[in-house]
Amino acid sequence: MAKLRIPKKPFRLALFAGAAIAAAIAGSMLLSREKAPEYQTAAVTRGDLQVTISAAGKVQPKNFVDVGAQVSGQLEQFHIAVGEKAEKGDLLAEIDETRAAAQVEADRAQLKELNASYAQQQATLELTRANAERAKMLHEADAISRAEYEATSADLKIAEARLAQLDAQKERQQSTLQANIATLEFAKIYAPLSGTIVSQAAVVGQTLNANQTTPTILRIADLSVMTIEADVSEADVLRIQKGQPAYFTTLGGGEKQWRTSVRQVLPQPEVLNDVVLYKVLLDVENPDEQLKPEMTAQVFFITGEAENAVLAPVAALRERPAREDRGGERRRERDGGRNLMAANASEPETSEDDQARVRAGAERRARRARPGMEGMRAASDANPDAERKFVLVMRNGEPQPQPVLVGVSTRAQAEILWGLSEGDVVVTNEKVSAPRIQQNNDRSRRPRGMGRRGPR
Structure with missing residues (x-):
């Protein structure tokens, strides 16, 4: 039986290829581990910066009146509809005046009755006065007794007192008549100020009861000047002062900003769910009446701003330079x-x-x-509230520490008063590559005492 022979040359080629691949992988890992760290950088720019405190608020008319009814009765008619304008003194609505008119007529009749009684008493007084004068003459002539003379004198005083009583009743009835006439006039409701009818709380035919409380039937407001009532938390209210500039936006106003200033910070807070909120009032002109009552406003109180300033990312600011740099x-x-x-x-x-x-x-x-510290001291003297920080500036591909003087800042950007120029590139963070992370993990997992092996 013939033996199967395996060619040696392809096997050797495979071995050489595997060794080359392994060497390439090891070399690339070694190079990646020794690769210099990469940095996240950002360019220094120039622009405007604004530091604000934001708060939510409501738009309300500065001057408005809730018009109510001072008499009871059925609401008969509205002369001006909601949304229409009214001048001061214009007739707004009418209430049924039947009962008030009847009361006025009754008061006038009673006043006439008192006037008649007063005239009768005047005649009686004149007669009594004449009898008293005659009795005096007779008593002086011993024609009548003293008792008869004294009786006529007493009748005269009684007649004078009765006339004075009727005169007081006439004055009282006159006052009652005037009050009821005013009540009758209250059945017609007039505009207390010039403005727009913004709401209506009653309808025609509704019976109004003004005996206990004053029922509100409509609201008239002057929409030419509006007030924004902003709710500011207790953590921010101490940084808000009267006259402080501010601006606000509305949900339907797009990017339009209304500029204004703080008119007043109300001292009494409002507590909602254990959150203490203070009302801050801001007035704004509204000639075209774009702002409507009850609109939601986002208010921004300006606490600091810089125009055409050198701006750097806040992430680039450091408290002190690196140890090797120091x-x-x-x-x-x-x-x-x-x-x-x-x-x-x-x-x-x-x-x-x-x-x-x-x-x-x-x-x-x-x-x-x-280098340049004289300039920093001069800038620091000119801006005593500025902070001293450090940044890493990329120069010739390497980060170099640079002291800076920081003015106002937001969460994203900071004003650089000294130390940087527009176009400089600063380090915001250091990128750590995956091989370096793996290398650090390997070192952290290495047991103690397992370093480089020394000579045995």
């Missing part, structure tokens, strides 16, 4: 100081001009040790 900076300062001392020690005695040149060179070397 060490390099300290070494540069130390080397600069040593060079300055060596130069002063080796310098022979020279003239004043030579000494001035030496001092100037020393100052230049000191400035090179801390």
Whole structure:
């Protein structure tokens, strides 16, 4: 039986190919592990920045009146419909005036009766006065007794008192008549101010009872000036002051912004679900009446802003430079100081001009040790509220620490008062590649004591 022979040459080629692939994989992993870290960067731009406090609010007319009925009765007619304009003094509605008119007529009849009684009493008083004068003459002539004289004098006083009583009753009835006439006039409701009828709470035919409370039948408002009532949390209200600029938008207004300012911060808060909210009032002109009552407004209170400023991402700001960068900076300062001392020690005695040149060179070397810090100090003095931060600026493909002075900032961007220019590229984050992550994981899982093997 013949033996099966396997060719040796293809088998060797396969071995060589496998070894080459393994070497390539190992080389690529080694290169990827030693690859320099990548950085997430962003460019420094120029633009406007605004720091705001946002709050939700409602749009209401600044001046409005809830018109009510002061008399009871059936609502007979509306003369102006909702949405129409009315001038002050225009007739708005009428209430049935039958009972009020009847009461006025009754008061007038009673007043006439009192006037008649008053006239009768006046005549009685004149007669009583004449009898009293006659009795006095007779009593002086001893024609009548003293008792009869005193009786006529008492009748005179009684007649005068009765006339005074009727006069008081006439005044009281006159006042009652005037009050009932006013009640009759209240059956016609007039506009208390010029404005627009924005709502109607009663309908024609409805019976109104004004004996206990004043029923509201409509609301008239002046829509030329509106007030925004914004609810501000207690965490933000201390940063809002009277006269502070603000603007707001509405749901249906698109991107349109209405500019205004704070008129008043009400001191009494409103607590909703344990959340303390303060009412902040803002007025805005509304000549075209685009703003309507009860509109929802998103209010933005401006606490800081910068125009045409250098802007950098907030993610690029750091509290201090990296440790190796600070060490390099300290070494540069130390080397600069040593060079300055060596130069002063080796310098022979020279003239004043030579000494001035030496001092100037020393100052230049000191400035090179801390480049540009004079400008930062000047900017810091001009902006005492600014913060000092550091950023990493990409220069020649490498991140370099750079101190900066930060002004106003939002959650995304910050105003750079000093240290950066438009177009600079700053580091916002460092990208860690997958091989480096795997390498770090391998190192973290390696047991203690398993390092490089030394000679046995």
